[in-house]
Amino acid sequence: MWVALWGLLAPIRLGIHVLVLQATDTWNPDHDYLNSALRQATLGYVVIVVLWFGPIVIRRIQELEPRLDDLAASHPAAGWFPRLTSVGGPVVLAALVVAASIPNNYTVFGPIVAMLDIPLLFVVLVPIMSFVWAYGTLLVGLDRLGRAELRLDAFPQDRALGLGPVGSAAMSGFWLLFLSATPVLVVAGSDLTTVAVAITVLVVTIGLFVLSMFRLHGQMQAAKARFVDEARTLVAEAYAPVRASTDLATLESSSPALSAAQSLLDRAEKLLEWPIDERMVTWMTVVATGVITSLVVRFVLEALGA
Numbered sequence: 001m002w003v004a005l006w007g008l009l010a011p012i013r014l015g016i017h018v019l020v021l022q023a024t025d026t027w028n029p030d031h032d033y034l035n036s037a038l039r040q041a042t043l044g045y046v047v048i049v050v051l052w053f054g055p056i057v058i059r060r061i062q063e064l065e066p067r068l069d070d071l072a073a074s075h076p077a078a079g080w081f082p083r084l085t086s087v088g089g090p091v092v093l094a095a096l097v098v099a100a101s102i103p104n105n106y107t108v109f110g111p112i113v114a115m116l117d118i119p120l121l122f123v124v125l126v127p128i129m130s131f132v133w134a135y136g137t138l139l140v141g142l143d144r145l146g147r148a149e150l151r152l153d154a155f156p157q158d159r160a161l162g163l164g165p166v167g168s169a170a171m172s173g174f175w176l177l178f179l180s181a182t183p184v185l186v187v188a189g190s191d192l193t194t195v196a197v198a199i200t201v202l203v204v205t206i207g208l209f210v211l212s213m214f215r216l217h218g219q220m221q222a223a224k225a226r227f228v229d230e231a232r233t234l235v236a237e238a239y240a241p242v243r244a245s246t247d248l249a250t251l252e253s254s255s256p257a258l259s260a261a262q263s264l265l266d267r268a269e270k271l272l273e274w275p276i277d278e279r280m281v282t283w284m285t286v287v288a289t290g291v292i293t294s295l296v297v298r299f300v301l302e303a304l305g306a
Helices: 002-023 033-062 064-071 088-109 111-147 164-188 192-244 248-269 278-303
Strands: none
Touching (some): 033 064, 033 111, 033 164, 064 164, 088 111, 111 164, 164 278, 192 248
């Protein structure tokens, strides 16, 4: 119930704006209040999504700590994600977004509403910025992990070499961020402040997402190359008797070893080079491309007056 009530604060903001405008006789009948109501409802949806699913993602991040300690030869004294539940970080982020919104509110609604909206918008933004901060902390921690010397899981048990939970936690946060930001971008329309903030959060997060895993990618790529070389050596050794004596008896006696070596080589060549599997990469690329394309088309149509 408290999650739903917090989500309702966003549309309530617009109601307070309207009441203040009527009380101060500064009501602007030409303003598109219906579109404003839709944007605030979307913002309320984002608040509900991050309050409901954000703690789940944060728990998954916290559960990574013992796993990462097993993978890394050394670990930071304060842990891999020391500021995950920081209070100051989200407060600063929310304050920056509120400050960025003041000029637009002043222009559209006037000085009284702009000043009154500061605490209201701040309260609405705190849960959103808390998740943004937590996810950013995860990505910074993964970059720190990539700088450490890792003891990756022994091949061939795990295609992700023990980093599967890392990629899973990172992807769950990424999808939640995308699930939250995409409706805002679609509904924001001509609200340049909202569009700019949402696009900035998405672009920065996607950039950090790639950079945070780049060093992990390097270690996984090197490990895969090593396992492939070892498996190819086994194949060559198992095949050597057949090459030396190409008769059926030799082939029959060497077949079990050759089959096992070939199986190891096949698995080695299918090892992941990133902590996330190919399907997730494909889905992420398709979704990001679709959203960006739709936004570009929409902005072009609005510029042409269509």
